[in-house]
Amino acid sequence: MSALSLAATESEQIELAAVQNRHSLYNDLLQVPDLASRRHELVFEQKNRLLGRHRRIVLFNGRYLEWTEQRGRREETRIINLAFLAGSPSAYREIAWRSLSVALLALIVAGLLFAVGQTVAALAALGVSLLGLGICLRGSSRRLLFYTRNGRVVMFDLFDQRGDRKRFAKVVGALQLRGERAWALLPDRKERLAAEVAEHRRLMQEGAINQAQYERAKQRIFRRYSD
Structure with a gap:
């Protein structure tokens, strides 16, 4: 042996x-x-x-x-x-934080522009926010992690x-x-x-x-x- x-x-x-x-x-x-x-x-x-x-x-x-x-x-x-x-x-959700941050920032800007009466610019910012949110949803993913x-x-x-x-x-x-x-x-x-x-x-x-x-x-x- x-x-x-x-x-x-x-x-x-x-x-x-x-x-x-x-x-x-x-x-x-x-x-x-x-x-x-x-x-x-x-x-x-x-x-x-x-x-x-x-x-x-x-x-x-x-x-x-x-x-x-x-x-x-x-x-x-x-x-x-x-x-x-x-x-x-194990399940894990990956979030596209960059796109989400852009969406939230654009939403805040849109709110401020609406507050000062800049309607056209506010709508443009709102559009950017919606676009960023859409990219975030598409870019985020649910993954399965395989461990030893x-x-x-x-x-x-x-x-x-x-x-x-x-x-x-x-x-x-x-x-x-x-x-x-x-x-x-x-x-x-x-x-x-x-x-x-x-x-x-x-x-x-x-x-x-x-x-x-x-x-x-x-x-x-x-x-x-x-x-």
């Missing part, structure tokens, strides 16, 4: 046992497949032209998700192992689509189902703890999360398993 050790702190070691005559836990359940061995199972895209965002998720090999977001010329991609994704995403299971780090988010709610619900349901199945395959206690920490370390090394997020996630994971 051999053991793969993972340093939790400088003074603490967690041992992840590898049983003889079995494939290693890392190769079976944790290692991200290379491009040549990926089998795409689901592709889902979202576009928000007003915010200038294009999102694409690809589910592959049963347990992995590639999330890509484009903002203008900038593109961000990350790979997530669904086993370590929390079962239920016990580390509680936000991995990605999706716009909560009202126009295609049935398909959107199926996509979210597929992610949850695959995640729970992958989680159930992991060993218990120390091995599972080590796997969670290792996944967050991979995410940090690939630039998906920073050092501070990794350290906070690691402490949350240790607290979870010490209960």
Whole structure:
């Protein structure tokens, strides 16, 4: 029997046992497949032209998700192992505060202009206010935030689509189902703890999360398993 050790702190070691005559836990359940061995199972895209965002998720090999977001010329991609994704995403409403501020300021100006008898200018300001309010409503969005299971780090988010709610619900349901199945395959206690920490370390090394997020996630994971 051999053991793969993972340093939790400088003074603490967690041992992840590898049983003889079995494939290693890392190769079976944790290692991200290379491009040549990926089998795409689901592709889902979202576009928000007003915010200038294009999102694409690809589910592959049963347990992995590639999330890509484009903002203008900038593109961000990350790979997530669904086993370590929390079962239920959290709803979050993003408000276009800049447009709302313009609308409120224009409304105040319109009120002042009406008060001094500048009707034409007041109507123009009122029009700007209504336009700003409309842009605010279109630019605001309800999103679903997807966290890591016990580390509680936000991995990605999706716009909560009202126009295609049935398909959107199926996509979210597929992610949850695959995640729970992958989680159930992991060993218990120390091995599972080590796997969670290792996944967050991979995410940090690939630039998906920073050092501070990794350290906070690691402490949350240790607290979870010490209960």
